[in-house]
Amino acid sequence: MRVEPFTVGDFVHVYNRGNRKMPIFRDVNDKWRFLKILRFFNDEYLPSHTFRDIRLATFDVARNVARNPLVGKSFDWPKHWPLPKPLVKILSHKEKENHFHLLLKEIKKGGISKFMKRFGDAYTKFSNTKYEETGKVFQGSYRGKTPKGDLKNLHYLDAYIQVFNSFEEYPGGIEKALKEFDKAFEFALNDPFCSLGEAFGKRNFGIIDRDILTEAFPSLEIYKEFVKDALLVRNIREILDRLTID
Numbered sequence: 133m134r135v136e137p138f139t140v141g142d143f144v145h146v147y148n149r150g151n152r153k154m155p156i157f158r159d160v161n162d163k164w165r166f167l168k169i170l171r172f173f174n175d176e177y178l179p180s181h182t183f184r185d186i187r188l189a190t191f192d193v194a195r196n197v198a199r200n201p202l203v204g205k206s207f208d209w210p211k212h213w214p215l216p217k218p219l220v221k222i223l224s225h226k227e228k229e230n231h232f233h234l235l236l237k238e239i240k241k242g243g244i245s246k247f248m249k250r251f252g253d254a255y256t257k258f259s260n261t262k263y264e265e266t267g268k269v270f271q272g273s274y275r276g277k278t279p280k281g282d283l284k285n286l287h288y289l290d291a292y293i294q295v296f297n298s299f300e301e302y303p304g305g306i307e308k309a310l311k312e313f314d315k316a317f318e319f320a321l322n323d324p325f326c327s328l329g330e331a332f333g334k335r336n337f338g339i340i341d342r343d344i345l346t347e348a349f350p351s352l353e354i355y356k357e358f359v360k361d362a363l364l365v366r367n368i369r370e371i372l373d374r375l376t377i378d
Contacts, residue, residue, distance in 0.1 A: 135276035140238050143223070145289055146248065148274040149231035156230055156269060162259065163227050163325045169254050170225065170234075171207050171339045174247055176217040207337040219243040219250075221341040224290050226297040227325040233293045237343055248274050283348075290345060291359045294328040295320050299363075313360055321352075331355075 138144050150156045157163045209216060221237035238244050256269045279285040298320035299309035309316035320328050327340050332352040342349075349355040 134273060136278045138238055138244075138276070138278045140241055142238050142278050143286055143289075144236050144238065144244060144276045144278050145293070146234040146236055146244070146274050146276045147231065148252075148270045148272075151268040151271045153230055153271070156232065156255075156259075157227060158263070162262075165258055166227055166232070166255060167325070167337060167339065168207070169251050169258075170222060171337055173250050173254055174218050174220060174222065174339075176219065177214050178250065179213070207339070209338065218341070219247040221343050222327075222339055223343055223345055224293045224327045224331065224340060226293050226327070228297060228301075233297060235290055235293055237341075244276070283344075287345070287348060287358065288362055291362050294326055294331070295359050296363065298323050298326045298328065310363060313364065317356055317359070 136144075157166065219240065220243045221239055223235040223237060224233075225235070226233045236244050236247075252270060252274070259269045260266055279289050295317070296306075299316050300306050301323075302309035302312075302316045302319050304312075309319075320326055321332075321334060322329060324335065329335050330337055330340050331342055331345075332355065349358065
């Protein structure tokens, strides 16, 4: 089963990877486009020329790239668009070279399905146009798994998406990251292609809504201690076998 059954109010771990396990992201700008799709395509309103409208919203962004690495990366909602009406809540995300993870909440019937189709079509069109290719970018439709039981399962899943996946990219890999937990956590916090920094106010792309996770983790310090316990004390790999998608 590619997507477990879910209904309004459920949380779903969504995953997809590149066709034939090939990279989805070939350079850093591909990841920036992916983030913009998460931001601007998660809405009931969809204009005919979405990215033209978004470019108009970047004109007043500072121009000094050396001082501001987010130059040209404005995530401001275009002023002439209606107020946002999201299709889903995106609680967390992480972009890897050949796959991505999203933790979504169904907030209206059919919202996740509509969002994932819209988002997949938009990124496929972008990638094929940029690289002058045709065909599939993703390996079929997305896969989805709904965390069941104890609410802690949702907490562990969030830590897996935001932190464990970032630790895998830490110089030296996951084992070194676990040994250098504080440095690796800072590494994840500063990764713009991981939602951890936005979750705790380091940046604001307007992509995520932490929903009930805000109550569970009201501060970065509390969240960090939870993650540290999950990764260094508890066997999170066994926990993840129940929660993640192979």
